[in-house]
Amino acid sequence: xxxxxxxxxxxxxxxxLKRTARRTLAISVHPDGTLELVAPLDASEENIAAKLEKRRxxxxxxxxxFTAMNATRPTPRYVTGATHRYLGRQYRLKVSHGIEPGVLLxxxxxxxxxxxxxxxAVKTLLEKWFRGKAAEQLARRVExxxxxxxxxxxxxxxxxxxxxxxxxxxxxxxxxxxxxxxLIHMPSRCIDYVVIHEICHLRHPNHDPQFHRLLTSLMSDWxxxxxxxxxxxx
Numbered sequence: 001x002x003x004x005x006x007x008x009x010x011x012x013x014x015x016x017l018k019r020t021a022r023r024t025l026a027i028s029v030h031p032d033g034t035l036e037l038v039a040p041l042d043a044s045e046e047n048i049a050a051k052l053e054k055r056r057x058x059x060x061x062x063x064x065x066f067t068a069m070n071a072t073r074p075t076p077r078y079v080t081g082a083t084h085r086y087l088g089r090q091y092r093l094k095v096s097h098g099i100e101p102g103v104l105l106x107x108x109x110x111x112x113x114x115x116x117x118x119x120x121a122v123k124t125l126l127e128k129w130f131r132g133k134a135a136e137q138l139a140r141r142v143e144x145x146x147x148x149x150x151x152x153x154x155x156x157x158x159x160x161x162x163x164x165x166x167x168x169x170x171x172x173x174x175x176x177x178x179x180x181x182x183l184i185h186m187p188s189r190c191i192d193y194v195v196i197h198e199i200c201h202l203r204h205p206n207h208d209p210q211f212h213r214l215l216t217s218l219m220s221d222w223x224x225x226x227x228x229x230x231x232x233x234x
Contacts, residue, residue: 008045010035010052012059019043022206025051029062030166031230038207065231078119084110084126086133088187088232095122103129134184135161141195142177149175154202168194168229171201190229193222 005016015035025048026038039048052059076084083090091110098113103125105111110129114121142159149157155175162178164170169179177198183191196218204211215222 005036008037011049012052012056015052017048020206022208024208026207027052027055027059029059029066031066032166033063033066034166035059036166076123078122078126085185086110086130087137087184088190093122093126101125130184131161131181134179134181137184138179138181138191138195141191142179142199145195145199149199149202152203157199157202169198171198173202173205175202186229186232189225190232193219193225193229196222 005018007014008017009015012035015037017037017039019039019041022038022040024040025043028036028038030036037048037052076082078093078095080093080095082093084093085091086105091105091108094109094111095117096111096113097115097117099115101114101121103110103112110126112122112125114125138161139159142157145157149155155173157175157177159177159179161181162170163182164178164180167180168183169177171177177195179194179198183194197215200211200214200218204214219225
């Protein structure tokens, strides 16, 4: 049994609260500063408030870190010389005019050919290229877990791209895994972490001790990789 998210007032401001069959309270701070709580069905408001009070310093610190990161993150530009990230590496743009629009990654540069040459056209072409690569790369990584899932009598994992403002991925008990196409900008190891994280949810829907034990058995350094993902720039 799971409830819908509802907004509640807390000692650290508004929070989104959902109740599930999990045993402990999960506290997450998203990059935009949103506080998300997933609590046991029988957790009292007093118990939730007490645990938030204990984690108040950590929540404030996380929000400050994300605020500082967002303040220094440059607005993407779509002109020659601008840089864009692909699989964790920065590449520069080289924009040229031509009859056949397209994107080619070669020699450390994104070679973008457009008819008009304006930034809006470059942005459209580049975003289409990134989404195509995301579909290819993420599907391949999810597919690599099919034998493991079959061995452990789990549903066959299938992938779809889904733009999410606060999540990198989600998984259903039927094997359907949604992954954020923005992952294509992140280092490969970070992408692997998100895929493995969602694969683990096919067996353990909640972030309970069993989930974390399985995640650790499949990726022993997941905490370090998670930290890297949270501090990477798209």
